[in-house]
Amino acid sequence: MTLPMVVPVDGLPPRVRIHEVGPRDGLQNEKTVVPTEVKAEFIHRLATAGLTTVEATSFVHPKWVPQLADAEQLFPMLADLDVELPVLVPNERGLDRALALGARRIAVFASATETFASRNLNRTVDESLTMFEPVVARARADRVQVRGYLSMCFGDPWEGPVPVPQVVRVAKALMDLGCDELSLGDTIGVATPGHVRALLTALDEAGVPTTAVGVHFHDTYGQALSNTLAALQHGVTTVDASAGGLGGCPYAKSATGNLATEDLVWMLQGLGVETGVDLGLLTATSVWMAERLGRPSPSRTVRALSHKE
Ligand code: HMG
Ligand code: MG
Numbered sequence: 001m002t003l004p005m006v007v008p009v010d011g012l013p014p015r016v017r018i019h020e021v022g023p024r025d026g027l028q029n030e031k032t033v034v035p036t037e038v039k040a041e042f043i044h045r046l047a048t049a050g051l052t053t054v055e056a057t058s059f060v061h062p063k064w065v066p067q068l069a070d071a072e073q074l075f076p077m078l079a080d081l082d083v084e085l086p087v088l089v090p091n092e093r094g095l096d097r098a099l100a101l102g103a104r105r106i107a108v109f110a111s112a113t114e115t116f117a118s119r120n121l122n123r124t125v126d127e128s129l130t131m132f133e134p135v136v137a138r139a140r141a142d143r144v145q146v147r148g149y150l151s152m153c154f155g156d157p158w159e160g161p162v163p164v165p166q167v168v169r170v171a172k173a174l175m176d177l178g179c180d181e182l183s184l185g186d187t188i189g190v191a192t193p194g195h196v197r198a199l200l201t202a203l204d205e206a207g208v209p210t211t212a213v214g215v216h217f218h219d220t221y222g223q224a225l226s227n228t229l230a231a232l233q234h235g236v237t238t239v240d241a242s243a244g245g246l247g248g249c250p251y252a253k254s255a256t257g258n259l260a261t262e263d264l265v266w267m268l269q270g271l272g273v274e275t276g277v278d279l280g281l282l283t284a285t286s287v288w289m290a291e292r293l294g295r296p297s298p299s300r301t302v303r304a305l306s307h308k309e
Contacts, residue, residue, distance in 0.1 A: 002279070002280065002305060003269060003279065004266055004267075004269055004270035005270065006269065006270060006271075006272045007270060007271070007272070008271055008272035008273075009271060011233055012232050012233065012271055012273055013232060013235070013236075013237045013273065014273065014274060015237065015273065015274040015275070016232065016237055016238070016239055016268055016273050016274070016275055017052070017053060017237060017238045017239075018051060018052075018053070018239055018240075018241055018261060018264065018265075018275055018277065019053045019055065019086075019183070019214060019216075019238055019239065019240045019241070020046055020051040020053060020054045020055065020240075020241060020242070020243060020261060021055045021216070021240050021241070021242050021247070021258055022042070022046065022054075022242040022243035022244065022246050022247070022258075022261070022289075023039055023042055023043050023046070023054060023055065023056055023057065024055040024056065024057055024058055024068070024087075024088060025055070025240075025242055025246075025247045025258055026242040026243065026244070026246025026247040026257070026258065027039065027067055027068070027246065028058065028065050028067050028068055028247075029067075029246075029247055030067055030246075030293065032293075033066065033067055034067065034292065034293070036070045036073045036074050036077070037077075038292050039057075039070070039074050040074060040077040040078065042243075042285070042289055043056060043078055043081070043085075044078075044081065045281070045284075045285040045288065046243060046282070046285060047081050047082075047083045048281060049277055049278050049281035049282040049285055050275070050276045050277040050278050050281070050282075051083065051243075051261070051276075051277060051282075052083050052084060052276060053083065053084040053086065054081075054083055054084070054085055055085075055086045055087070055088070055107070056074065056075060056078060056085040056086070056087055057070075057071040057074050057075065057087055057088075058071065058087060058088035058089075058094075059071050059087055059088065059089050059090075059093075059094035059095075059097040059098045060088060060089075060090050060094060061090075071087070071097070072097065072101065075087070075098075075101045075102075075103065076101060079102075084104070084105055085103070085104075085105065086103075086105035086106060086107050086145075086147060087103050087105070087106055087107070088106070088107050088108075088109060088149075089103075089106040089107065089108060089135060089139075090108065090109065090121060090131065090132075090135075091131050091132075091135060092134055092135055092138070094135075095135045095138060095139065099142065099144070103144065104144055104145065105144065105145040105146075105147070106135070106139050106144055106145070106146055106147070107146070107147035107148070107149055107183070108132040108135055108136060108146065108147075108148055108149070108174070108179070109121075109148075109149035109150075109151065110125065110128055110129060110132065110148065110149065110150050110151070110170055110173075110174055111125060111128070111150070111151045111152050111170070112125075112150055112151065112152045112153055112156075112162050112166055112167040112170050112171075113125075113151075113152045113156040113158075113159050113162055113166075114159075115156060115158040115159050116151055116152045116156055116158070116187070120151070125170060129170070129173050129174070129177065132148075132174075132177055133177055136148075136177045136178045136179060137177075137178065140178050145180050145181075146178065146179045146180050146181075147179065147180065147181045147182075147183055147214075148171075148174035148175070148177070148179030148181070148182050148183070149183045149185055149216065150167065150170055150171055150174060150182060150183065150184055150185055151185040151187045152185065152187050152188075153167045153171075153184045153185055153186060153187075153191075153199060154186045154190050154191035154195055154196075154199070155186075155188055155190035155191070156187075156188070157188055164198055164199055164202045165202070167184075167199060167202075168199075168202050168203055168206045168208075171184075171203055171206075171208055172206055172207070172208060175207075175208050175212065180212070181212055181213075181214060181238065182208065182212055182213050182214070183213075183214040183215070183216045183238075183240060184199065184213060184214070184215050184216060185216040185218075186215075186216065186217045186218055186224075186227065187218060188218060188220055189217065189218035189219055189220025189221050189223065189224065189256060190220065190221060190223075191217065191223060191227050192223055192226075192227070193223075193226050193227055193229070193230035194230075196215070196227045196230045196231055196234075197230050197234055200213065200231065200234045200235075200236070201234075210234055210235040210236055211235070211237075213236055213238070214236065214238030214239065214240060215227070215228060215231045215236055215238070215239055215240065216240040216258070217240070217258065217259045218247065218256055218257065218258050218259070219245060219256060219257060219258065219259050219260070220256045224258070224259035224263075225259065225263060225264070225267055228259060228264065228267075229267070232273075239259075239264060240258065240259070241258055241259045241260065241261040241263075241264045242257060242258035242259070242260065242261060243260070243261045243262070243282060243285060243286045243289065244260060244261075244262070244285075244286030244287075244289055244290060244297035244298070244299050244302055245257040245258065245259070245260030245262075245263070245297060245298040245299040245302070246258070246289070246293075246297075256298075257298055260286075260297070260298070260299030260300070260301060260302065261277070261282060261286075261299075262279060262282055262283055262286060262299045262301035262302050262305070263299055263300060263301045265277045265279050265282065265301075266279065266301045279301075279305070280305075283301070283302050283305045283306060286299060286302045287302065287306045290302075
């Protein structure tokens, strides 16, 4: 079988926008530096497979994430692509770099916990919000779309479970800065479906509408797909995923890859939810990338579809 049988269920959106994070969240954790040409080809292949939003790279300090130090070389190599290419920007220095290359979508990235804010951004939670303030204001003045990532929404490797009100406070603060969209990060993959629903409900009640919320699940405990289904049933229509299940976060111990885009597409296809993605082309892309990285993709769907008798 190369596609699942289509059996729709009530209460799901007709279409989901996949926010592909493989080239950024996926590759940022790779120890061996991937050549810039390979990254560019990866992104081109993802666009050809039908992904319309592909997070391309980060304009962070090159010493903090050496894998993405080639952002200035890579971004211009994507100029021919007719897809959205968001980039991560932590501060005004990063924004200057991104705007100089014509980026039209940026993402700032906050943390719901103090320990991760300190490890990832060298700031307290509130100091990082202060750092983002001029970034979001300047981006909006330039009509650049802003996504606000929020990490450690469900659990933190140093602090343990993260109380829902603590997450809601920072989520609201990001929206109040002027972010167009919020992405709820389960950075270490510990969430379960009831927890997802509880957070989405609390956000709704605090005035952060589900229509502005995307979900960003890592698959450490194999919960990413069930959590995604719970989010879709709550009305979420933007789902982050990483081709081939690449990924992790260099500043969060025990973070493994994101939800694999292929696993997500298989489920959505079976549910009759439109994604615009060609699963065959996407799987071929992840097999190609796995060969470049020298190890097989962790995605079950990639393994099943590329298995040769
Ligand atoms: P810092 O050391 O506090 O930086 O790092 P600073 O503001 O003190 O500046 C020090 C020097 O760095 C200055 O240079 C700056 O110009 C330079 P000097 O004046 O000394 O010569 N600098 C920069 N250079 C280039 N680009 C920049 C930049 N900023 C400052 N943008 C900083 C603070 C935010 C820069 C640092 O902590 C950083 O780069 N962190 C990035 C960490 C990261 O990328 N983590 C992974 C992404 S988050 C993630 O994966 C989670 C997510 O997937 C969701 C989830 O799963 O939860 C999104
Ligand atoms: Mg992530």
